Each structure stands twice: as C-alpha cells, then as structure tokens.
Amino acid sequence: MSDLLDIRNLKKSFGALKATDDVSLTLRAGEIHALIGPNGAGKSTLIKQIAGGLRSDAGSVHFAGRDVTPLSTVARARAGLGRTFQISSLAMEYTVLQNVLLGALGQDGGVMRFFRPIMARNDLRDRAMTALTRVGLESHAAKRTADLSHGQRRQLEVAVALTLSPKVFLMDEPMAGLGASGSQRMTGFLDGLRSEAPILLVEHDMDAVFALADRISVLVYGRVIATGTADEIKADPAVREAYLGEEEEA
Amino acid sequence: MISERTVNIFLFALLPVTVLAAWLLDEPFIITLATKAAILALAGVGLNIALGLGGLVSFGHAAFFGLGGYAMGILASHAQSYAPLMEVPFLIEGTKSMPVIWLVALVTSALAALAIGALSLRTSGVYFIMVTLAFGQMLYYFAISWPAYGGEDGLSIYVRNGFPGLNTLDPVQFFLIAFAVLTVGIFLAWRLARSAFGLALSAARQNAERVETVGLGPYRIRLVAFVISGAMTGLAGALFADLNRFVSPTMFSWHLSGELIVFCILGGVGRLYGPVAGAMLYVLLEHVLGGLSAYWHIYLGLLLLLVVLFARGGLIGLLSGREVAHE
Structure with a gap:
C-alpha cells in the first residue's frame, strides 16, 4: 500500500518544551490511523504542522509523493488536505x-x-x-x-x-461533545469514509478509536512511543504505563 | 418592527422625495444638501465593502476620496486653462466630461488602493488602521505641498463638468446624476455581498483560518475587496469635487476618513443601506446643528456614543429591530 501522507522526523519546540519531538508517521490509502495520547502530548501541534499554519523546526511532510513542507495552509488545502478542528472553527x-x-x-x-x-x-x-x-x-x-x-x-x-x-482527512477530535449516540453515528460514518480518503484521526474516545483504527500511534510528550494495531497497542506495556492503564482499567 | 427591506426602501426613496419637495418649494439649497448626502453615501457604500463585509477598518479611505477629487480637479483645470496635462511622450488634454473624469477617478483610486492595500493588508487590527491612516496622511501632505494644483488653497473649477445630454448646472439634474451613480453603487454592493466573492470575503472577516482551510487565500480576497472599495469611494470623490466645483487637500484629511467610518457606524456596519442612512443623518445634523452651534460635532459625538453603546446595529438596526446584520 502506498503512503499518501508521510511525515518524517518532525520537530517543534516552544522554548524548552519539545511539543513535537522527532515524530515520523505515515498514512496509507484506505486506512484510519489514530493518534492518541494524554492531554498536552502534542497531538494538536502535530496536526497544525501537517495542515500548515505552524512551521516545523525540522523534518518534512510529504503528501501524495510531494514535499509540502514549504507550502502554506492554503496551498496544502488545495493539494487535498482536508482538516477539521478540535475547537470548531466556523463562520x-x-x-x-x-x-x-x-x-x-x-x-x-x-x-x-x-x-x-x-x-x-x-x-x-x-x-x-x-x-x-x-x-x-x-x-x-x-x-x-x-x-x-x-x-x-x-x-x-x-x-x-x-x-x-480531500485526498486525506486530518480530523482533530471529531467525536468531542457528540454524546454516546452521536459518537456511534460518527464512528459508523468515518468507518465508511476511509474508502474515500484515509483519515489521520486524533481522538480521545477510545471505543471509537479501537473500533475504527487500522493502526494507532501513541504520542506522549511529543514522542511516538508506539505504533501498531489496536491489539498490539493494548498489549504494549509502555503504552499501558504511560496512557491506557489508568483510563481503561478505572 | 419594520423589516429591514422596508427600511431600505424608505431610505432609498427619501432622497428623491426630498429633492422633489425642494424643487416644488423652490429650495435649491436643500437639493444641494441631498446631492451631498447621495455622494457621501456612495463613498460610504464603497468603504462599507471593506469595513462591513470584509472587516477591514480602513482609516485612510480619504486617500481614495481625495484622489477622485483631484482627478476631477486636475483634468478640469487643464481643460479650463487650455493647457494640456502632458505633451511628451503623448498628448493628454484636460477634459470637462464627467464620464471620462469618472473613469480616470475609478482607475486612479483603484490603483492606489491596490498599492496601499498590498502593503497595509500584511498587517491587521490596530496596525492596519494605523498604516491606512498613514497612507491617507501622506497624500494629504503631498497635496498641501504640491503647488502646481493649488497646494493648500486647493483648486477652483469655474463651471461644473458636463454630462452628455444633461445640464449639470441645474441642481436637480446634477442630483439625478449623483443619485443614479449611488443607485448603481448600491446595486453592485448588493450583488457583491451575495456573490461567491462576498461569501468568501465575509467568511474571511468571521474566521480567516476557516477560509484558509478550504483552500482560499484571505489576503488576495481582501486586497480585491479593498480595491473595489477604494474605487467606489474615489468615484464619490470626483462627484463631490464636482458638487463643490472645488478640490482641496481637506478631501484627503483623516477627518474625512473618520467621517466615512462614522456614516457606516451610524447607519449600521455591514448593512447595505447603513452608510446611506448614516450619510443622510450626518448631512442633516451638519445642517441643523451646524446652524445652532459651530461646535455641532459634540452632538454628533454624543449620538455616535449612543449608537455604539445602545444600538449596535446602527440606525437601521434600531428601526428594523435586528442587531446583527446577516443574510
């Protein structure tokens, strides 16, 4: 399978804080790749670096075989990056x-x-x-x-x-605030959407993530500590310790 | 409450009805006032494209108003002195023809708006206000210190410019010209607000990030809006100079930029007829209060304060009972 989106060694620091610390990940045609991590892990920063609007300190974003790192938000949107915002950004x-x-x-x-x-x-x-x-x-x-x-x-x-x-969807917490039935409906919808264009999905709703994601990457303190299928992630001891442990077993 | 459409129809009819009454009562001064209101309304409708629709608080629209005025002044002064404007490399003569003057005013102010907008739109908020103000003041001081066209004293044109088939010296006919141009201006602004461009421009005001995310560049959209806005205000400047048969650097002054903003706020920002209502009210107050006291601007200031504090939708919002202007 081809990588539509290929993120290589992205870095971004705000002062001493490494918000994005050498992140590499890919998005293949037809998949949903979920990005999870505790609050402040740098998920939204990473989305901004991919969609444009926040210049990376280092690394590159390749989209459909083309280096879009120097391009503006507008140019990236035109190239086919469809983004949704964590905090609704509408007229x-x-x-x-x-x-x-x-x-x-x-x-x-x-x-x-x-x-x-x-x-x-x-x-x-x-x-x-x-x-x-x-x-x-x-x-x-x-x-x-x-x-x-x-x-x-x-x-x-x-x-x-x-x-x-778009050729690729970047979705920053599309389920947030939807409620149980709305969440379920959106999950069903996104499930069908992946055949149109792959989705890089930032989401806190773990039921949705495990139901949808072909692959999951776990971001902690700006670093990807694990990437794998839902089962692999659930079994990963580092992930359990850093993130899933408390929430899932509570 | 009355619908905004009814208010608009009323406002639109108010000027010609006033002029008709003044004509019947043989009050040419009232006709001149109505003409002034129509021309200032046109300048305000122009500004409102940038200010109301685009959210671009230009404090330098006098630049375009003045350029339109000087386009008229310079062309007409050469025509009345029979001295060509330029002989080398090609001959440009002055003209007393309104349509030609209008065209020159439109093109000049559009080009100026392109240059001023290209630079000032790189900033936003209070910086944008200051940069546009600075450009306006630059032109103001340039006009003052340019002796060829009267400098500080301005330029007088002895006979009003002509329009084919009309007698422009007749106040009613000149009013009809100004009112017809205003009508076209309002119509174009109305269509613009509902067009694809208007949708994107207003969206860029509400949320620039959203516009970028759908792959449209807010800078380019705003620049084009600024050019259209400046050109319309420039055309009003040419008419205003023709009304007074006089141009002076005060047409470039920041007071005028401020007055244009006041029209929009008094009438209702972002409303099609907002500047029309504002300009009419302004001319009325200037006439009525100005007759009572030389310090009538104090009362205007109070009124503006009241509108901003208690009637955010301006005069039209107050009459139609809708605070927020939208489709």
Whole structure:
C-alpha cells in the first residue's frame, strides 16, 4: 500500500518544551490511523504542522509523493488536505448552508465572481447539501451556525471537509461533545469514509478509536512511543504505563 | 418592527422625495444638501465593502476620496486653462466630461488602493488602521505641498463638468446624476455581498483560518475587496469635487476618513443601506446643528456614543429591530 501522507522526523519546540519531538508517521490509502495520547502530548501541534499554519523546526511532510513542507495552509488545502478542528472553527454568523457552501467554493476555486449570487450556483449548492446530508445536518441547513449545539458544530466541521473532496482527512477530535449516540453515528460514518480518503484521526474516545483504527500511534510528550494495531497497542506495556492503564482499567 | 427591506426602501426613496419637495418649494439649497448626502453615501457604500463585509477598518479611505477629487480637479483645470496635462511622450488634454473624469477617478483610486492595500493588508487590527491612516496622511501632505494644483488653497473649477445630454448646472439634474451613480453603487454592493466573492470575503472577516482551510487565500480576497472599495469611494470623490466645483487637500484629511467610518457606524456596519442612512443623518445634523452651534460635532459625538453603546446595529438596526446584520 502506498503512503499518501508521510511525515518524517518532525520537530517543534516552544522554548524548552519539545511539543513535537522527532515524530515520523505515515498514512496509507484506505486506512484510519489514530493518534492518541494524554492531554498536552502534542497531538494538536502535530496536526497544525501537517495542515500548515505552524512551521516545523525540522523534518518534512510529504503528501501524495510531494514535499509540502514549504507550502502554506492554503496551498496544502488545495493539494487535498482536508482538516477539521478540535475547537470548531466556523463562520459563526453564517448559516450552516453558507459554511458548507464556502467549502464547496474552496473546492471549486471560482472565488473571483462578483456578480452572480452564490445561491444561484446549483452545482455548489448540491455539493454543499450532499455533504450536509451525509453528516445528518440537512434539516439544519438554514440555521445560524452560532445557534448549533457543540456536537452539531463538530458535524458541520466534518461536512465542510467533505465538500473539499480531500485526498486525506486530518480530523482533530471529531467525536468531542457528540454524546454516546452521536459518537456511534460518527464512528459508523468515518468507518465508511476511509474508502474515500484515509483519515489521520486524533481522538480521545477510545471505543471509537479501537473500533475504527487500522493502526494507532501513541504520542506522549511529543514522542511516538508506539505504533501498531489496536491489539498490539493494548498489549504494549509502555503504552499501558504511560496512557491506557489508568483510563481503561478505572 | 419594520423589516429591514422596508427600511431600505424608505431610505432609498427619501432622497428623491426630498429633492422633489425642494424643487416644488423652490429650495435649491436643500437639493444641494441631498446631492451631498447621495455622494457621501456612495463613498460610504464603497468603504462599507471593506469595513462591513470584509472587516477591514480602513482609516485612510480619504486617500481614495481625495484622489477622485483631484482627478476631477486636475483634468478640469487643464481643460479650463487650455493647457494640456502632458505633451511628451503623448498628448493628454484636460477634459470637462464627467464620464471620462469618472473613469480616470475609478482607475486612479483603484490603483492606489491596490498599492496601499498590498502593503497595509500584511498587517491587521490596530496596525492596519494605523498604516491606512498613514497612507491617507501622506497624500494629504503631498497635496498641501504640491503647488502646481493649488497646494493648500486647493483648486477652483469655474463651471461644473458636463454630462452628455444633461445640464449639470441645474441642481436637480446634477442630483439625478449623483443619485443614479449611488443607485448603481448600491446595486453592485448588493450583488457583491451575495456573490461567491462576498461569501468568501465575509467568511474571511468571521474566521480567516476557516477560509484558509478550504483552500482560499484571505489576503488576495481582501486586497480585491479593498480595491473595489477604494474605487467606489474615489468615484464619490470626483462627484463631490464636482458638487463643490472645488478640490482641496481637506478631501484627503483623516477627518474625512473618520467621517466615512462614522456614516457606516451610524447607519449600521455591514448593512447595505447603513452608510446611506448614516450619510443622510450626518448631512442633516451638519445642517441643523451646524446652524445652532459651530461646535455641532459634540452632538454628533454624543449620538455616535449612543449608537455604539445602545444600538449596535446602527440606525437601521434600531428601526428594523435586528442587531446583527446577516443574510
């Protein structure tokens, strides 16, 4: 299997703190690769380094065979990195539909159109509505984003990423705040999504991670201490000590 | 409460109705005031594309207003002195034709907005405000110290420029020209706000990170918005100079940049008719309060304070009962 995303020896320090300490990992076509680790392990920092927006001190990010390390967030998004944020990052004054339309517009690229109403762009609307329907938000299309529940915002984040038809998804805690049934639904959804594009999934919900992940990497203090299948990770003594032990057996 | 659309229709009709009444009552001064309000409203509608839609608090839009004014002043002064503007390498003569002057004003202010925007949009927040202010003041002092076109004293144009088929010296006809241009400006701003570009521009104001994540560059979008905004304000400057038959460096001054922002805030930031309401209210207050006291700006200041504290949606928000402007 080919590696769509190939992260090599990434480093990032904030003063004396090594937030990302020589991290290498890969994402293969068709897989879900989960990134887990305790709070402050550097998961979100790593996602920012991959998606752009945070320059790495050293190392490189290769995406679809191309070195994207020097590229901006915008260029990486255009190349096909679809990101969702840990803390929902949406246009809050906009309706739900407008937010997904923005994604569809980004995928279309035709932003320098000044006269024709965006609502008359049936192609973009269809694309946007399809994405909303897939995450189950279609009945909320006309709602203001600021009025959505926390969980619905998470779904909207995923819907916007879907409109981009990315080659790879980078998802930072898509289950957070979804509740048990929402979490289950999202798990089912992501399970099907991997055949479209592989997912690098940062997640705290261990049930979801073990249900979904083909491979799991454990990040502790900016370092990957183990990578393997769910069973391998569960059995890994270093992981148990550093992370899983307390939470899973409590 | 009244819907925002009703308020807009009312505001739009207010100027021509006022002018009709003034014409019937034979009050040419009122017509001139209404014309001034229409032209300032156009400048405000231009600024509002950057300020309201794009969230770019430009404190230097007087630069474009002044450039439009000087485009008119320079072209018309050469036409009235029969001295060509330039002979080498090719001949450029002055002109008294409004459409040509408008075109020159649009192009000049658009180019200036491109240059100023390209530099100032690398900053944000309070730095953006300061950089745009600095550019405006640079042009202000340049105009003051440039003797060729009147320097500090400004430039007088003896006869108002012409428009094919119309008598521009007739206040009603000149009002109709200004009002027609304002109508086109509002229409374009309305379409822009609903276009693909408007969606991305407003999104960049709300959340730039979101726009980047979908693969659109906020800088480029904002720069184009700034150019469109500056060009519209520049066109208003040309009309304003024609109204007064006079241009002076005060058109470049930061007071004017501030007044344009005040129009937007008084009327309602980000609302299509916000600057229209604001400019009309401003001209009205200037006339009414200015007649009572030379220090009428104190009352304007108080009003602005009240609007900012208690009516965040501006005049239109107050009338239509909606605080937040959105689709």
